[in-house]
Amino acid sequence: MAQGEQTGIIGKGIIIRGNLTGGGDLIIEGRVEGQIALKNHLTIEGTGKVQADIRAEELTINGEASGNIDASGRVAINASAKVAGDIKAPRVVIEDGAVFNGSIEMDVKLPDDI
Amino acid sequence: MANTVIGSSIVIDGEISGDEDLVIQGTVKGKISLKESLFVEGSGVVEADIETQNVEIAGRVTGNIAASDKVELKTDCRVVGDIKAPRILIADGASFKGNVDMDIPKER
Amino acid sequence: MATAKELAPGAVNNTVVGQSILISGKLTGDEDLTVRGRVEGELTLSRTLIVEPTGVVKANVAVKNAIVSGVVVGNINATESVELTREGRMVGDIHAPRVIIVDGASFRGRVDMGEVEPGRMPSDRSALPRPTGATVRPAVRPGAAPARPALPGARPTPPAAPAAQARPAAAPARPAPPPAPAATRPAPPAPPAARTAEPTRPEPPRPPVAAPVPPTVAEAARKKVVVKKKGR
Numbered sequence: 001m002a003q004g005e006q007t008g009i010i011g012k013g014i015i016i017r018g019n020l021t022g023g024g025d026l027i028i029e030g031r032v033e034g035q036i037a038l039k040n041h042l043t044i045e046g047t048g049k050v051q052a053d054i055r056a057e058e059l060t061i062n063g064e065a066s067g068n069i070d071a072s073g074r075v076a077i078n079a080s081a082k083v084a085g086d087i088k089a090p091r092v093v094i095e096d097g098a099v100f101n102g103s104i105e106m107d108v109k110l111p112d113d114i
Numbered sequence: 115m116a117n118t119v120i121g122s123s124i125v126i127d128g129e130i131s132g133d134e135d136l137v138i139q140g141t142v143k144g145k146i147s148l149k150e151s152l153f154v155e156g157s158g159v160v161e162a163d164i165e166t167q168n169v170e171i172a173g174r175v176t177g178n179i180a181a182s183d184k185v186e187l188k189t190d191c192r193v194v195g196d197i198k199a200p201r202i203l204i205a206d207g208a209s210f211k212g213n214v215d216m217d218i219p220k221e222r
Numbered sequence: 223m224a225t226a227k228e229l230a231p232g233a234v235n236n237t238v239v240g241q242s243i244l245i246s247g248k249l250t251g252d253e254d255l256t257v258r259g260r261v262e263g264e265l266t267l268s269r270t271l272i273v274e275p276t277g278v279v280k281a282n283v284a285v286k287n288a289i290v291s292g293v294v295v296g297n298i299n300a301t302e303s304v305e306l307t308r309e310g311r312m313v314g315d316i317h318a319p320r321v322i323i324v325d326g327a328s329f330r331g332r333v334d335m336g337e338v339e340p341g342r343m344p345s346d347r348s349a350l351p352r353p354t355g356a357t358v359r360p361a362v363r364p365g366a367a368p369a370r371p372a373l374p375g376a377r378p379t380p381p382a383a384p385a386a387q388a389r390p391a392a393a394p395a396r397p398a399p400p401p402a403p404a405a406t407r408p409a410p411p412a413p414p415a416a417r418t419a420e421p422t423r424p425e426p427p428r429p430p431v432a433a434p435v436p437p438t439v440a441e442a443a444r445k446k447v448v449v450k451k452k453g454r
Contacts (some may be wrong), residue, residue: 074325094323094333096303103332104323108311114280114295121237121253128247128263134240144247 012047020052028063046080059089122157138173156190169199178212241276249281257292275309288318290327297331
């Protein structure tokens with residue numbers, strides 16, 4: 001299993017254009033443009049700017065992200081984040097102060113009589 | 115507190131139904147059907163047919179009222195419409211225009 | 223219970239829709255509204271809507287603030303904020319400058335916080351185009367008429383365009399029509415040609431357009447026509 005792999009960091013000065021795939025956790029402090037597919041946790045730090053469709057288990061955004069997000073776990077859009085795109089995940093959290101434009105698709109259990 | 119209050123600035127255009135007491139301080143147009151008591155307070159304006167157990171009216175009501183228990187028109191209320199209820203109280207100072215039907219049960 | 227009734231007239235901002243109550247229709251007001259029962263239809267408040275865990279709102283909602291701990295099916299348009307608490311469940315679109323979704327809440331729909339579009343995200347870059355865009359807009363109106371005859375000129379002019387952008391101060395100084403159309407869309411010369419081709423097509427029958435104009439334009443025009451046919 002990919003679990004327990006080391007955490008990768010894309011530092012502030014780094015710009016990546018293209019596809020990014022991997023099994024471990026990843027922290028982005030720089031820029032990524034393209035596509036990201038991770039098996040574990042992705043963190044976009046305050047300095048990070050991502051223009052990519054993202055697939056990950058969990059996602060924490062403190063910086064900027066535009067693109068569609070597909071997560072199997074939790075997506076946290078923190079107060080400093082600016083996010084645009086469509087999100088599909090079972091759990092999505094938007095903190096006060098965060099900016100988000102796009103759609104969110106979670107599983108909503110409504111009462112039967114609606 | 116299962117108490118429903120429609121505040122004085124609220125305007126409802128539609129239907130209200132329920133199994134609990136309802137206090138109207140605002141405006142309701144349409145239809146009200148309750149299984150408990152309705153209170154139309156001094157500021158309340160109701161333009162609706164009312165079906166309930168009890169009604170106490172201190173405000174304005176335009177519409178027909180059918181209560182399974184009691185209708186009480188309080189001082190300063192203005193009611194236009196027909197009232198049907200086994201018990202009807204009209205206080206001094208209340209103004210009312212309409213028919214009263216107490217539907218006296220056959221006691222003979 | 224009796225005390226609640228007594229207090230109610232004094233506490234103006236205290237509308238409660240109790241658990242067993244169903245309101246269907248249009249509800250408007252200038253006070254806070256707490257929903258423990260059910261409201262269907264249309265809900266407009268100049269203040270705060272609170273949907274408690276037992277509450278169900280199946281309505282299009284326009285409010286200042288909304289706090290959803292129950293169920294909302296419908297769109298919420300809030301001038302200030304919308305918060306979905308951990309028990310909140312909502313299906314619909316949210317339009318509000320502040321949107322908070324707490325862990326545990328479930329939501330399906332769009333979120334539009336307005337103001338910040340993805341275009342602003344590379345903040346340094348977007349700062350420039352915006353002012354120039356503003357200066358361009360007034361120029362478009364006078365330039366709109368010459369834009370069609372200027373069609374062949376669209377290609378040679380682009381070099382002038384970056385100059386206009388580089389000195390935004392110069393752009394408003396010269397609202398003269400000739401540079402204006404070029405400035406409106408400097409980067410892609412093809413799309414404006416397409417737009418100008420649109421009106422030219424219906425005016426005269428097909429080939430005469432090509433006759434007075436350089437053949438390249440005619441080719442372009444034909445291509446565009448073909449594209450449109452495909453589109454339809």
